Amino acid sequence: MSLKDLLSPFFVWQRAFEKPWTNMRPIEERPGAPAYRGFHINLADSCIGCGSCHSICQNEAIDMVPVEEFSGRPGDSGLRPRFDYGRCCWCALCVDICTANSLHMSNEYTWLARDPTDYHFTAGVEEKPWQDSELGYHRAEGYHLYPPKRIDMDMLTADESVQSFDEVVNGYSEEQAKLEADRCVECGICVATCPAHMDVPDYIRSIRDGDFETGLQLMYRTNPFPATCGRICTHRCEEVCPVGITGQPIAIRWLKRFIVDQVDSIDYARILDSEIIENGHKVAVIGAGPGGLSAAYYLRKKGYSVTVYESQETGGGMLRYGVPSYRLPDDALDKDIDYIISVGVDIRYNTIIGKDVMFEDLLGEYDAIFLSTGLSVPSSMRINGEDHPRVLSGLQVLADVARGKDPGIGRKVAVIGGGNVAMDAARVSRRLGADVDILYRRRISEMPADPEEIKESQEEKCNLVEKAIPVEIMDTGSKKQVTIKWGEAEMVQDPKGGRPRPVLQEDRMHTETYDCIISAIGQGSNLDFITPAVQEQLAIEWGKFTPGEYQRSELEKIFVGGDVANRTADAISAIEDGHHAARGIDRFLKPGAYAEN
């Protein structure tokens, strides 16, 4: 044995006092790679609780749980994902599908707890040290598990569309509809926003399955006007569609139309009819617009004998006389209405309440009444010369065209207003060969018309003049012309925080002569048919009803709905009002049938 061997243990011990070459706490000093799939980060404020993360998770590691502070936000389920790290495998499918792009992963990967139940947390709601981490896995820009762009709709070009009253939108082919339906994540957020709460994800699924009859049945559960709404619905569902947050929303309206277009009306009875058990009660409906006919349909399905009173020669109300055929062809509207009639709804056309039939007689004769008379009286511009014979109302022009009558507008037209009636009156005028100026008192961005109507009217070369306030209508001496004086407006901030107000600039006046001026600044109701004694008992504000629960008025027999009783004044709201009134009337007349009473 050499001396070196003898001494070596002492040299080893000497090392014990040196700085070690290994890291004492390697875990703390070794962060995950920049794109590491570590613990979840959810930007809970951007999340809308669509639950796509939950649906896609192959390990069932994600629950959707209510979080109070997000409850009731529009387009937000109020739920947030809660992760069970006992099951998560950090595959990041949840991050890849996240519609709101709120879910990410940090690069943090150590979390020590003694209690296994701790590994279960609502990301972004419970404080975690990694919540603000910038690093970790984020979905790459432009990467989507579903196509973010919608399938283009085949439409007439603006040059073609102004040539005739042919429908502008051609509708999807089956192949297109299936591709579009494939983009739906089936979250159901849209169902809450749809005024009628249609079963949107379910009927979209029926397209994927190629089972259009089931699709039709699903639509009729909540809406007996699917052919109509598939064309002209205000489609608020699409505004909240989560797919629209980082891409374009599902074309829910066009998909609805696609289903209806696949089913021949001859087959409706076979697909939709169910046995109607007469219950002996009689209900009168006043107004055969979407609200009235929706109520009539659902009441009839519940076994009521329903009579609808309509002042015009045919049904549909504003859908017939206010929506031009290039947006809603008569045969589409008739497909809906004919089926409603076919289940046994009796419509008395050309019948004016207060003249042909007395309102108080209806009150005596029927067990309940649903009023849905709409807004049929054009609002006044309240300027001098408004009663000039060359000042026409937008509603009248549209109704004339709907009846195939020439409204006699001439070749040069000014339309006053910024709502859908104004846009439609303008676009109809273009089709009748006129040059059109649209004068609107506020900015284009504030127009109440649907954005696509504004866009299409511009494409059809209607000249939109914003911030233009009509001041006076003047006679030209010719029976075929009229002059309008209008002034430019400046938008002035409302000190109370309301929307900016247009203020007339007296020094910037214009006068222009037209063949006619079409006034379309809004509509009011005509409730003269209701006897004053009854009117007094109904809460009517600004010509509108203020319904209570189940659309009921202050009088227990009278239910109200549609434009004359809601703020939104669109077809789908009227349809839901009618359906809801039918529920209310059923509860009123058959109180024993409902557990809730």
Place this chain on the structure above:
Amino acid sequence: MNTLLDRLATDFGIYDISDRKPAITTLKVEKQQAERLIRELRDREGYTHLNFITCIDYIEQGIFTLVYMLHNYGDKSTLGVEVDIDRENAEMTSIHTLWAQAWTYQRELREMFGINFPGSPRQEEDFCLEGWDDIPPMRREFNTKTYSTETFGHREGRVSEDPREHMKAQLYPTRGGDN
């Protein structure tokens, strides 16, 4: 590169040539030509390194696409050689004789997709799925969710709410549906 691809097209019938990224080109070749082509690339064209072998399941078309990623250290180019094989009784010539490490990939492909590589060493042994008793999990007919539901334990007291039903209960309990 183009001269090379032209020659390979003539000699091996390669097709569907596409530049995926700078310096990564993919090409397709028939199964019968694949081993000969890869050998040629390794021995004569400088593609001496096998990056990896992987597989894509095109269940709708009834095929697996095997991808052999080869690298040339000389010009720093990468070639992806793609080979379509039948999904049914999937089988492919082993290339462990070209690169010894290929058997590892082939063993993994056998375990994950069920592809057979006759002659490849230790084919029958478990690779990472010890005790696996189901169909190969990367085959697309394998239902991951069902497997995980049936296989792994569930934490007590977990509840999840459906967004649509939750919103109905909160916002419009008396509306919607058949009533």
